[in-house]
Amino acid sequence: MGNLSKEVTLIVVVSFFLFLVAAGIIALVLVYRRKQVEYIHKQGRLKAAFEKELLEAQLEIQEQTMKHIAQEVHDNVNQTLGLAKLNLNTVRIESQNGAEQKIAATKDLVGKAIADLRNLSKTLHAEAMLSGGIARAIETELNLIAKTAVFQTQFSVSGEPVVLDAKKELILFRTVQETLNNAIKHSGANLLSVHLAYNPDELQLTVTDNGTGFDYETTKADAQKGIGLRNVQNRTKLIGGEWHLQSGATGTKVQITLPIIVS
Numbered sequence: 678m679g680n681l682s683k684e685v686t687l688i689v690v691v692s693f694f695l696f697l698v699a700a701g702i703i704a705l706v707l708v709y710r711r712k713q714v715e716y717i718h719k720q721g722r723l724k725a726a727f728e729k730e731l732l733e734a735q736l737e738i739q740e741q742t743m744k745h746i747a748q749e750v751h752d753n754v755n756q757t758l759g760l761a762k763l764n765l766n767t768v769r770i771e772s773q774n775g776a777e778q779k780i781a782a783t784k785d786l787v788g789k790a791i792a793d794l795r796n797l798s799k800t801l802h803a804e805a806m807l808s809g810g811i812a813r814a815i816e817t818e819l820n821l822i823a824k825t826a827v828f829q830t831q832f833s834v835s836g837e838p839v840v841l842d843a844k845k846e847l848i849l850f851r852t853v854q855e856t857l858n859n860a861i862k863h864s865g866a867n868l869l870s871v872h873l874a875y876n877p878d879e880l881q882l883t884v885t886d887n888g889t890g891f892d893y894e895t896t897k898a899d900a901q902k903g904i905g906l907r908n909v910q911n912r913t914k915l916i917g918g919e920w921h922l923q924s925g926a927t928g929t930k931v932q933i934t935l936p937i938i939v940s
Contacts, residue, residue, distance in 0.1 A: 811846045812838060815853055815871055822857065822869065829868045836875030839937050845916045849882070849935065852912045856884045856931050859905045864888025864929060875937070882933045890924040 812834050819830040841849070853871065860866055866888030874881040897903045906922075909931070913920040918935035 811850055812873055814850050818854060819871060831870040834873045838875055848912050848916050852909050855905055855909050860886040879937055880935045885928060885930045887928040890926055890929055893922055893924055
């Protein structure tokens with residue numbers, strides 16, 4: 678009986694131990710599955726947020742571009758065609774005196790208007806704006822700002838340019854636009870500078886102005902004034918970048934660092 682009792686006790690202990698092991702394995706599996714489901718949901722939310730931000734960036738770029746186009750047509754193309762029309766109106770067919778020069782000048786003016794319209798057509802869509810890469814898109818944006826004659830602009834690139842993911846470039850470009858717009862509206866600056874630095878493993882983008890600066894903490898806490906800053910921060914974070922700001926009496930510097938992942 679003693680041996681039987683020992684065997685029963687051993688069987689019970691072993692069974693209980695196996696039960697604990699099985700319960701532990703089941704618990705681990707359940708925890709793993711739950712973590713897996715949470716990860717999938719998180720990735721889904723990030724993807725949805727990225728796609729939403731991408732759409733918003735496209736719409737905002739389109740809106741900003743249309744404003745530039747309207748201004749450009751009014752200030753440049755319209756004026757050029759007006760001069761061409763004036764030249765044609767003053768040409769006297771019966772008199773050859775000066776007619777040839779006026780017709781030649783008119784051809785040049787019409788050619789300039791056509792070139793301006795061709796350049797404008799390239800900025801109608803975000804994809805077209807970025808077809809030449811982020812550097813060219815930023816340079817075009819700065820040229821449009823410089824044409825207002827209110828701001829001086831500077832643009833520079835260092836390092837070997839690398840082609841980034843098209844969707845990330847779109848959001849990055851909109852982030853630069855937002856930063857420049859904030860400077861235009863609030864800084865009181867007359868000089869805007871952008872520098873792109875391509876390092877071996879990261880892209881460093883710096884936007885500076887020579888304005889009066891501002892208190893970051895106060896602006897961030899303001900529900901209305903802090904919208905632009907939050908947009909820039911959120912978009913930078915969404916594409917896996919880091920955002921830093923320095924602001925003082927001599928101006929403001931915004932720096933965005935984005936890892937370069939070559940597929």
